[in-house]
Amino acid sequence: MIPAEEHTSPNLNRSKRYAMIALMMAVLAWLALMVAAKLLPEYVWLIHILMLSAEAGVVGGLADWYAITVLFRNPFGKIPIPKFLKDHTEIIPRNKARIAESMGRFVQENFFSPQVVERTLSSTDLSLAVGQWLANPTNNSQVTQVIQQTVPKIFEFVSQEQVGRFIQANSVQWVRNTQINTLASEMIRAVLDNDFHQDVLQRGLDLAHDWMTQHPEQTQALTQTLFKELGVWKLAKGASWIGIDVQKRTIDSLIERVESMLADPEHPWRQKIESVAHDLMLQLADADSDASARLNSTKDALLDSPQVLNFISGAVVILCNAIREDLLKTDSGIAENLRVAIQQLGQNIVSNQDIRRLLNEKLSGIAINLSDQYSEKVILFISERIHEWDSREMIDKIENEVGGDLHMIRVNGVVVGAFIGLVLGIIRALVDVAF
Incomplete structure (x- = not known):
């Protein structure tokens, strides 16, 4: 010394x-x-x-x-x-x-106690300060530059193949240990509760109707293929000899049914689709149901497939290479998009008072919980x-x-x-x- x-x-x-x-x-x-x-x-x-x-x-x-x-x-x-x-x-x-104990207690009581943290955060609009900082062009550019400089170095330090194997091993193991029937059930529930399925169905029907009316030749070819697969093509062709065009009637009937579904939100087929989705949601919510067993067994079969595993690893390598090469460019598209996204995030936080209030509540709750859990450890440290x-x-x-x-x-x-x-x-x- x-x-x-x-x-x-x-x-x-x-x-x-x-x-x-x-x-x-x-x-x-x-x-x-x-x-x-x-x-x-x-x-x-x-x-x-x-x-x-x-x-x-x-x-x-x-x-x-x-x-x-x-x-x-x-x-x-x-x-x-x-x-x-x-x-x-x-x-x-x-x-x-x-x-030593007195100093630790002083720091805990005056800086890290839940009451002090709550009182300090209640008088501070932390999310507004964060939003203003992110919305500042100088700040979001600095954040983007740090990311643009750091990510390629990380990829150089750890090879893309290692990243691919790491993600493959961990993601596959996580998916293997996860009963995805519950996840699928909750996703269907979210779609049904928000009527998102109606928007998707409406858009899908619009696309199908437009395609069939604007591409009649392709529609006929598709119908012909379908009839052949079902084994009724010869029967339909024979009916045409007596003046009955089964193929055209089928297409017209299908277009008519699509138009009726577009015009009527309460169409029976719409109700049937919603009913099937609701039944599937309930079945997937039950871990012992046949639907859950089939879904999980299909998942496990995919994870046991070497082709699927190789695809995951290869996709990660390709993605990492593409990200690294783009970030190394002076006019990186990823970096610019990221900067714009950060700036827009900051502007949205600043302009949306409800979001700020929610963020402040969440941040305050997290900080109070952390101070409550770790203040004694601060004293000890x-x-x-x-x-x-x-x-x-x-x-x-x-x-x-x-x-x-x-x-x-x-x-x-x-x-x-x-x-x-x-x-x-x-x-x-x-x-x-x-x-």
Whole structure:
């Protein structure tokens, strides 16, 4: 460890020097006045007043020196002294454990307690500050630059093949351990509860109707293929000999049915589709149902397929390479899109008060929970770090930081003591003259 003398602050050295000079001046004045009292008896009354002032200055300086010294060390060294005196020296080193606990408790109560965190966050619109920061073009550009510089280096440090194998191993294992019937059931529930399926169905019917009406030749070819697959093509072709165009009637009937479904939101086929989706949702919610068993078995079969696993790994490698090559460009499209997305996110947060309120509530809840869970660990961490400090090093550190002001108290002790002694001397002289 570096000796204390080598890293003592200039302020501490200067204060010690001033304190020593003040004490020595008081001592020298006291000695000089004692000699003067013998040599100048006619002025002994005045000399006694000044001598009392000097004595009080010496006493004040020495008393303050002792009070400051016992904070850090034992000023008596190896000299035997009464126990009640020795027990009140080296106050800081002796109470290091209590100081450590007190500091940890102070930090916990004033910075990390749930009440303090809640009160601080309740008066701060944190999401607004975050949104304004993200919306600032300089800030979102800096964030994008950091990402643009960091991601390619990560890909260089870890090869794409390793990333692919890692994602493949972990994602496959996660999917294998997940009963996706519950996930599928909740997804269907979300679609049905929000009537999203009606929008999808309406859009799908529109596309199907437009395609069949605008591509009659392809529709006929598709119908012909379907008839052949069903084994009724020869029957349909034979019916055409007697004037019945089964293929055209089928297409017209299908178009008519699609148009009727488009025109009627309560069409029976629509209701049937919704009913089938609802039944499927309920079946998938039951882990023991046949639908759940089929879905999970299909999932496991796909995960056991080498082709699927190779596809996942290869897709990851291709994706990583594409991202890396794009980010290395000065006019990276990914980086620009990311910057725009960050800026729009910030602007949306700023402009949407409901979102800010929700974010503030969530962030406040998270912060309060974290402070409640980890505040005691903060106390323990601070206490342990202080316990690990070397006592000598801790004393030097504290003395360097506050010792300068403490030693100036010694100067004040000499000055204030001398002034008090002067006042007392004058009072005593007045009493002697009066009586």
